[in-house]
Amino acid sequence: MSEASKRGGNKRERILSAAVKTFAKNGFYNAKVSEVASAAGVADGTIYLYFKNKDDLLISAFEDRMQMLNDRLRHELEMLGGTPLIKLRRCLTLHLLIAVEAPSLAEFITVELRQSSKFIKEYDNHQFQEYLRIVVEVIREGQAQGEIRNDIDPWIVTRALFGALDEMLLALVLRAGDVSHELVEARVEVLQQLFVDGLKVDKSERKEN
Amino acid sequence: MSEASKRGGNKRERILSAAVKTFAKNGFYNAKVSEVASAAGVADGTIYLYFKNKDDLLISAFEDRMQMLNDRLRHELEMLGGTPLIKLRRCLTLHLLIAVEAPSLAEFITVELRQSSKFIKEYDNHQFQEYLRIVVEVIREGQAQGEIRNDIDPWIVTRALFGALDEMLLALVLRAGDVSHELVEARVEVLQQLFVDGLKVDKSERKEN
Amino acid sequence: MSEASKRGGNKRERILSAAVKTFAKNGFYNAKVSEVASAAGVADGTIYLYFKNKDDLLISAFEDRMQMLNDRLRHELEMLGGTPLIKLRRCLTLHLLIAVEAPSLAEFITVELRQSSKFIKEYDNHQFQEYLRIVVEVIREGQAQGEIRNDIDPWIVTRALFGALDEMLLALVLRAGDVSHELVEARVEVLQQLFVDGLKVDKSERKEN
Amino acid sequence: MSEASKRGGNKRERILSAAVKTFAKNGFYNAKVSEVASAAGVADGTIYLYFKNKDDLLISAFEDRMQMLNDRLRHELEMLGGTPLIKLRRCLTLHLLIAVEAPSLAEFITVELRQSSKFIKEYDNHQFQEYLRIVVEVIREGQAQGEIRNDIDPWIVTRALFGALDEMLLALVLRAGDVSHELVEARVEVLQQLFVDGLKVDKSERKEN
DNA sequence: GATGAATGAGTTTTCATTCAT
DNA sequence: CATGAATGAAAACTCATTCAT
Numbered sequence: 001m002s003e004a005s006k007r008g009g010n011k012r013e014r015i016l017s018a019a020v021k022t023f024a025k026n027g028f029y030n031a032k033v034s035e036v037a038s039a040a041g042v043a044d045g046t047i048y049l050y051f052k053n054k055d056d057l058l059i060s061a062f063e064d065r066m067q068m069l070n071d072r073l074r075h076e077l078e079m080l081g082g083t084p085l086i087k088l089r090r091c092l093t094l095h096l097l098i099a100v101e102a103p104s105l106a107e108f109i110t111v112e113l114r115q116s117s118k119f120i121k122e123y124d125n126h127q128f129q130e131y132l133r134i135v136v137e138v139i140r141e142g143q144a145q146g147e148i149r150n151d152i153d154p155w156i157v158t159r160a161l162f163g164a165l166d167e168m169l170l171a172l173v174l175r176a177g178d179v180s181h182e183l184v185e186a187r188v189e190v191l192q193q194l195f196v197d198g199l200k201v202d203k204s205e206r207k208e209n
Numbered sequence: 210m211s212e213a214s215k216r217g218g219n220k221r222e223r224i225l226s227a228a229v230k231t232f233a234k235n236g237f238y239n240a241k242v243s244e245v246a247s248a249a250g251v252a253d254g255t256i257y258l259y260f261k262n263k264d265d266l267l268i269s270a271f272e273d274r275m276q277m278l279n280d281r282l283r284h285e286l287e288m289l290g291g292t293p294l295i296k297l298r299r300c301l302t303l304h305l306l307i308a309v310e311a312p313s314l315a316e317f318i319t320v321e322l323r324q325s326s327k328f329i330k331e332y333d334n335h336q337f338q339e340y341l342r343i344v345v346e347v348i349r350e351g352q353a354q355g356e357i358r359n360d361i362d363p364w365i366v367t368r369a370l371f372g373a374l375d376e377m378l379l380a381l382v383l384r385a386g387d388v389s390h391e392l393v394e395a396r397v398e399v400l401q402q403l404f405v406d407g408l409k410v411d412k413s414e415r416k417e418n
Numbered sequence: 419m420s421e422a423s424k425r426g427g428n429k430r431e432r433i434l435s436a437a438v439k440t441f442a443k444n445g446f447y448n449a450k451v452s453e454v455a456s457a458a459g460v461a462d463g464t465i466y467l468y469f470k471n472k473d474d475l476l477i478s479a480f481e482d483r484m485q486m487l488n489d490r491l492r493h494e495l496e497m498l499g500g501t502p503l504i505k506l507r508r509c510l511t512l513h514l515l516i517a518v519e520a521p522s523l524a525e526f527i528t529v530e531l532r533q534s535s536k537f538i539k540e541y542d543n544h545q546f547q548e549y550l551r552i553v554v555e556v557i558r559e560g561q562a563q564g565e566i567r568n569d570i571d572p573w574i575v576t577r578a579l580f581g582a583l584d585e586m587l588l589a590l591v592l593r594a595g596d597v598s599h600e601l602v603e604a605r606v607e608v609l610q611q612l613f614v615d616g617l618k619v620d621k622s623e624r625k626e627n
Numbered sequence: 628m629s630e631a632s633k634r635g636g637n638k639r640e641r642i643l644s645a646a647v648k649t650f651a652k653n654g655f656y657n658a659k660v661s662e663v664a665s666a667a668g669v670a671d672g673t674i675y676l677y678f679k680n681k682d683d684l685l686i687s688a689f690e691d692r693m694q695m696l697n698d699r700l701r702h703e704l705e706m707l708g709g710t711p712l713i714k715l716r717r718c719l720t721l722h723l724l725i726a727v728e729a730p731s732l733a734e735f736i737t738v739e740l741r742q743s744s745k746f747i748k749e750y751d752n753h754q755f756q757e758y759l760r761i762v763v764e765v766i767r768e769g770q771a772q773g774e775i776r777n778d779i780d781p782w783i784v785t786r787a788l789f790g791a792l793d794e795m796l797l798a799l800v801l802r803a804g805d806v807s808h809e810l811v812e813a814r815v816e817v818l819q820q821l822f823v824d825g826l827k828v829d830k831s832e833r834k835e836n
Numbered sequence: 837g838a839t840g841a842a843t844g845a846g847t848t849t850t851c852a853t854t855c856a857t
Numbered sequence: 858c859a860t861g862a863a864t865g866a867a868a869a870c871t872c873a874t875t876c877a878t
Contacts (some may be wrong), residue, residue, distance in 0.1 A: 011862095027324065029238035033848060043864045048849065085409070114323040114379070115236070139408075148408050156377075156399045157408070163376020164369035170323075171368055190365045198407025199348075199357050199366070200294070220838095242873060243840095252839040254875075263873065429859095445742070447656035451852060452861095461860040463854075472852065503827070532741040532797075533654065566827070567820070574817045577798055578791035585790025586783075588741070608783045616825025617766075617775050617784070618712070638842095660869060670843045675870065 012050045015040045019061040024107040028058055028115060059123055062112065065105055066127030069098070073134055084142030085196060091135055092188045095165045099172040099179040110170040132158050161195060221259045224249045228270045233316035237267055237324055268332055271321065274314055275336030278307070282343055293351030294405060300344055301397045304374045308381040308388040319379040341367050370404060430468045433458045437479045442525040446476055446533055476530065477541055483523055484545030487516070491552055502560030503614060509553055510606045513583045517590040517597040528588040550576050579613060639677045642667045646688045651734035655685055655742060686750055689739065692732055693754030696725070700761055711769030712823060718762055719815045722792045726799040726806045737797040759785050788822060 018040035022031045033054055037044045051057040073094055077087050098106040113128070135158045142148030168187055172179050227249035231240045242263055246253045260266040282303055286296050307315040322337070344367045351357030377396055381388050436458035440449045451472055455462045469475040491512055495505050516524040531546070553576045560566030586605055590597050645667035649658045660681055664671045678684040700721055704714050725733040740755070762785045769775030795814055799806050 032846090044848090045850080045864055045866095046862085049862070054848070088408075111323050114320050142408075146410060149402070149406075149410050152399055152402055152408070156396065157403055159376055159380055160373035160400060160403060163373040163379075165372070167368055167372020167375065168365075170372075187365065190361055191369060193358070193361055194366055194369055194404065194407075196407050196409045197358075198403075198405050198409070199297075199351075199361070200405045200407070201355060201358050241871090246840095253841095253873090254839055255837085257874070258837070450850090455861095462852090462862095463860055464858085466853070467858070529741050532738050567824075570817055570820055574795075574814065575821055577794055578818060578821055581792070581794025581797075582787035582790040584794065585786055588790075589786055605783065608779055609787060611776070611779055612784055612787060612825075613821065614825050614827045615776075616821075616823050616827070617715075617769075617779070618823045618825070659867090671869090672843060672845095672871075673841085676841070681869070 011040075011042060011046070015042065015047055015050055015057070016061050016064055019057050020065060020108045021104045023058065023061065023112060024104040028054075028112055033057075058112065058115075061108070063127045065109070066131060069094075070127060070130050070134060073131070077134070077138070084138050084145060084147050087138045088135075088142065088196070089188065089192055091138065092165060092191050093184065096169055096172065096184045096187055097181075099169055100181060100184055103173055103179070106169055106173045110166055110173060113166070132162065135161065164191065164195070220249075220251060220255070224251065224256055224259055224266070225270050225273055228266050229274060229317045230313045232267065232270065232321055233313040237263075237321055242266075267321065267324075270317070272336045274318070275340060278303075279336060279339050279343060282340070286343070286347070293347050293354060293356050296347045297344075297351070297405070298397065298401055300347065300370075301374060301400050302393065305378055305381065305393045305396055306390075308378055309390060309393055312382060312388070315378055315382045319375055319382060322375070341371065344370065373400065373404075429458075429460060429464070433460065433465055433468055433475070434479050434482055437475050438483060438526045439522045441476065441479065441530055442522040446472075446530055451475075476533075479526070480530065481545045483527070484549060487512075488545060488548050488552060491549070495552070495556070502556050502563060502565050505556045506553075506560070506614070507606065507610055509556065509579075510583060510609050511602065514587055514590065514602045514605055515599075517587055518599060518602055521591055521597070524587055524591045528584055528591060531584070550580065553579065582609065582613075638667075638669060638673070642669065642674055642677055642684070643688050643691055646684050647692060647735045648731045650685065650688065650739060651731040655681075655739055660684075685739065685742075688735070690754045692736070693758060696721075697754060697757050697761060700758070704761070704765070711765050711772060711774050714765045715762075715769065715823070716815065716819055718765065719792060719818050720811065723796055723799065723811045723814055724808075726796055727808060727811055730800055730806070733796055733800045737793055737800060740793070759789065762788065791818065791822075 015036065018036050022036045022039050025031070026035070033047060034044050036057070037047055040047075047057065051060055073091065076090060076094060080087060080090055082090075098109070132155070136154045139148055139154040139157060143150050143154070168191065172183070172187070224245065227245050231245045231248050234240070235244070242256060243253045245266070246256055249256075256266065260269055282300065285299060285303060289296060289299055291299075307318070341364070345363045348357055348363040348366060352359050352363070377400065381392070381396070433454065436454050440454045440457055443449070444453070451465060452462050454475070455465055458465075465475065469478055491509065494508060494512060498505060498508055500508075516527070550573070554572045557566055557572040557575060561568050561572070586609065590601070590605070642663065645663050649663045649666050652658070653662070660674060661671050663684070664674055667674075674684065678687055700718065703717060703721060707714060707717055709717075725736070759782070763781045766775055766781040766784060770777050770781070795818065799810070799814070
C-alpha cells in the first residue's frame with residue numbers, strides 16, 4: 001500500500017518534473033503533452049489520470065514547485081537566524097540560486113509565471129502569494145526591530161523586490177552556459193547594495209569612509 | 210487625416226494597434242489572427258501583406274510600441290533637464306503611467322515580453338535593449354556627477370530596476386478597475402525611496418531629522 | 419439469495435442490468451464501459467471476463483432481454499388461451515407494458531435496436547427473430563381458424579405490427595414523467611382498432627350499430 | 628454573386644449529401660468526419676465552415692432531407708387529388724419508394740432517426756413533426772368526409788403508421804440487392820389492407836364476394 | 837492591394853482494452 | 858476470479874496561412 005502510494009506519487013512527480021523541463025524548453029504553448037509524457041516515461045493517456053488537462057498540468061507544476069521553494073525558503077530562514085537584513089539577503093540568494101541548482105525550474109518560473117498571471121484571474125496562485133508573504137514577514141520584522149525603514153509598504157516593496165529578482169534570474173538563465181555560484185553571489189551583492197543601501201551617494205557614509 | 214486613415218501605411222498601424230489589444234486581452238497564443246483582423250477592420254489575408262506571419266506580428270508590435278515609448282522617454286528626459294536622480298524618477302513615472310494611458314499596451318508588454326524572452330534568442334529585441342540603454346545612460350551620468358554611487362554596475366541596476374517596474378506595472382494592470390494618476394505617483398514614491406534611498410534605516414539621516 | 423448474489427453467475431446479470439440502464443440513458447456510443455462497470459459495482463476489467471468486448475455486451479444485453487420478453491410472452495399466451503385475436507391483443511399490451519414496468523429496457527430496445535439492425539448483418543439477432551415468430555404463429559393460428567384474413571403474409575404483417583408497436587413504445591418512453599397502466603390500455607385500444615378493424619368506415623358495422 | 632451563392636450552396640449541399648451516404652453506410656458514430664469530407668470532395672476543415680460540429684451535421688442532414696421529402700409529399704398530395712384514402716395510400720407509397728430511389732437516404736432515416744429521437748430532447752426535430760402533421764391532415768380530412776372512422780386519434784394513428792412504414796422501409800433497405808418498384812407496390816398493398824381494412828375477417832365483405 | 841473561402845497539418849483528449857498483482 | 862492503473866490508437870476540431878478572384 002505504501003509501495004503503491006509511492007508508485008502513484010512517483011508517477012505524478014515524474015510527470016510534474018517532465019512538465020517543468022518541457023515547458024521550460026519550449027514554452028507552455030509550444031510544448032506537446034506527448035512530449036511531456038515521453039519525457040516522463042509514461043503513456044500520453046497516463047497524464048490525464050493525474051491531471052485534468054494541459055492547463056491543470058501547468059498550474060499544478062507551478063504550484064507544486066513554488067511550494068517546494070517556499071518550504072525551503074521558510075526552512076532556511078528559520079535555520080539561519082540573524083537579523084532581518086541578513087534574512088533578506090538570504091532570500092535574494094536563494095532566489096537566484098535556482099539558476100544554478102535547477103535551471104529548468106528557473107526558466108519555467110520566470111517565463112511561465114507571467115502567463116500564470118493571466119491565469120491568476122482564474123486560479124488562486126496560492127503559492128505565489130505565499131512566497132510574497134514570507135518575504136513580507138521578513139520586512140515587517142525588520143521594521144519592527146528598527147532595522148528597516150518604517151515609512152514604506154512591505155507588500156509593495158516585496159512585489160518590487162520580486163520583480164527585480166525575477167528579471168535577474170531570467171537574465172542569468174538566458175545566458176549561454178552554466179551559471180556559477182560566484183556569479184550568483186556577485187548579483188546578490190549588487191541587489192543588496194541597491195535595495196538595502198540605495199543608489200544615492202550617502203554623505204554620512206562617505207564621511208565615515 | 211481621413212485620407213491618411215484610408216492609406217495602406219495607416220492600415221499597418223491599425224493592425225498593430227489591434228494586435229496589441231487582442232494579444233493583451235487573450236494572450237498571444239490564444240489570440241486568433243482573424244480576431245486581430247476583424248479588430249483592425251481588415252480581412253484576414255491583409256495581415257499577411259504587412260507581416261510575414263503571426264510571430265512577426267507579435268515582434269513587430271512589440272518593437273514598434275517599445276520604440277514609441279523610447280522616443281517619448283528620450284524626448285521627455287531631454288525636455289526635463291534636472292539632475293540624474295530627477296531624470297531617474299521621471300523614468301519610473303513614465304513606465305508606470307502606461308497603466309493609465311494605455312492599459313492594453315501595459316498588459317501586452319508585461320505579459321508578452323516574457324514570452325518574447327524566448328523569442329529573444331531568435332530576434333534582436335532591439336528596442337528593449339534601447340530602453341535599457343537610455344536608463345543606463347542616466348545612471349552613468351549620475352555616477353559621473355557623483356550623485357549616484359560608483360561601485361555598482363549600471364547595467365545590472367537597470368535590469369533590476371526594469372524588473373521591479375515591470376512587476377509593478379503588471380500589478381497595477383491586473384487590478385480591477387482603472388488606475389489613477391495618484392496611484393501611480395504613490396507607487397513611484399515608494400520605488401524612489403526603495404531604489405534611491407534604500408531599505409536601510411540611515412542613521413545619519415535620522416540624526417539630521 | 420445473498421450467496422447467489424455473490425456468485426459469478428449473478429455478476430453477469432448485474433453487468434447486463436447495468437448495461438441496459440447505462441445504454442438506455444446515454445446511448446451505446448456515449449456510454450462508457452467504466453460507467454457500466456461502476457453501475458454494476460464491479461471493476462472495469464471484470465466486464466471483460468464475461469463479455470468479449472463492448473459490442474458483445476450490447477448484443478448480449480439485447481439478446482438476453484429479448485429472451486426474457488419472449489419467454490414471458492410465450493408463457494402468457496399459453497396461460498391466456500382465448501381466440502387468436504385475443505392473443506394478438508395480449509401481444510400489444512405486453513409490448514407497451516415495458517414502458518411501465520421497465521422504462522430503461524424500453525428505451526434500450528427502441529433506441530438501440532436500430533443501431534443493432536446494422537449489427538444484424540453481423541450477428542444473428544436470434545431473439546428478435548424469435549419474437550417475430552411468436553407473433554407470426556398467433557396470426558397463422560387466426561388465419562387457420564378463419565378469424566384473421568387469409569390473403570395477407572403473416573411475416574409482413576408482423577413486421578409492420580412490430581414497427582408500430584415499437585414507435586408507440588418509443589413515444590411513451592420519451593414522454594416526460596411516468597407512464598400509467600391506463601395510458602397503455604388506451605394505446606392498446608387504438609392499435610387494436612387500427613390493426614384489427616382497420617381505418618375504413620365499415621358500412622356493414624354501421625348498419626349493425 | 629449568384630454564382631458565389633451557388634458555389635457556397637453547392638458545397639453545403641455536397642457535404643450534406645456525403646454525410647447522408649457516409650452516415651448510412653457506417654452509422655453516425657462509426658463515420659469519421661474526414662470520410663464525409665473526402666466523400667464530399669472538400670477538406671476536413673471546410674465542413675466546419677458550414678456546420679458547427681459533427682452533431683450539427685447529423686441534425687442538419689436529417690432536417691434538410693426530411694424537408695425535401697415533406698415538400699415532395701405535400702406537392703404530390705396536392706397534384707393527386709382523390710379521396711383521403713387514396714391520398715393515404717400515396718403516403719405509404721412515397722415512404723417506401725425511398726428504398727428504391729434513394730437507398731442511402733432510406734437507411735439514414737430509418738437508422739439515424741432513432742438516434743435523433745434521443746436528440747429530440749435537445750433539438751426541435753421540426754421536419755419530423757411536419758411529416759407527421761401532413762399525414763395527420765390527410766386522416767382528419769378522411770374523418771371529416773366520413774371515409775375514415777371518427778373514433779380514433781389521428782396523431783396516434785399517424786405515429787403507429789409511421790412506425791410500421793419505417794420498419795417496413797428498414798426491412799426493404801437491409802435486404803441484399805436492389806429493391807424493385809414491384810416489391811414496393813406489394814408492400815404498399817399489404818399495408819393498405821392492414822391499416823385500412825384491418826386484420827379482421829369482415830363478414831359483410833365476405834358476403835359481397 | 838484587398839479579400840475571405842478553403843485548406844490540412846497538428847494536438848489535445850478520450851476510452852476500450854489489457855495485464856500485473 | 859477480480860482489480861484498476863496504465864496504455865496508445867484514434868478522431869474531432871482549430872486556426873495560421875494561402876491564393877483565386
